[in-house]
Amino acid sequence: PTPLMPQRGVFSLPYCMLACIKPCLSCGFYRGAFHNKHTSVVHMEEAFNIPAHVLQHTMNGQVWPDGDELYHKWITCPSLLIYGAQDQLVSLQEEEDMMKVMYGSKLEVIEDAGHMVMIE
Numbered sequence: 001p002t003p004l005m006p007q008r009g010v011f012s013l014p015y016c017m018l019a020c021i022k023p024c025l026s027c028g029f030y031r032g033a034f035h036n037k038h039t040s041v042v043h044m045e046e047a048f049n050i051p052a053h054v055l056q057h058t059m060n061g062q063v064w065p066d067g068d069e070l071y072h073k074w075i076t077c078p079s080l081l082i083y084g085a086q087d088q089l090v091s092l093q094e095e096e097d098m099m100k101v102m103y104g105s106k107l108e109v110i111e112d113a114g115h116m117v118m119i120e
Contacts, residue, residue, distance in 0.1 A: 011059040012056075015052045015056065018052040018055065019052035022055065034115070034116050072098050072101045073103075075102050076103045077104070078105065079102055080106055081102075081105055081106065082108050083095045084109075084110050084114045084116070085110065085111045085113065086112070087115045088114060089115045
């Protein structure tokens with residue numbers, strides 16, 4: 001992955017340093033991303049088992065000023081948005097706003113899932 005917009009903070013550290021603190025970062029991610037920690041189809045550790053450079057680029061892609069309402073209006077094929085109601089990282093309001101501007105989109109809320117709804 002290529003970072004969309006480099007950001008300051010822990011994810012701007014060199015890869016070797018990021019690799020050293022990755023266990024601490026993983027712990028925080030597990031707490032915030034999973035609602036149902038015992039029913040995942042993949043173990044939580046496997047979901048985040050990625051090299052430090054992939055982690056850095058992925059997290060730097062989270063700050064994406066161009067991924068706004070104007071961008072989502074360009075998506076013109078019907079789309080299904082899936083949201084975990086227990087998500088602590090993305091709000092339902094953000095998902096609803098995206099659905100409103102995407103042509104033909106539908107939002108499905110999964111009640112007993114968090115941010116990692118595709119695994120839970």
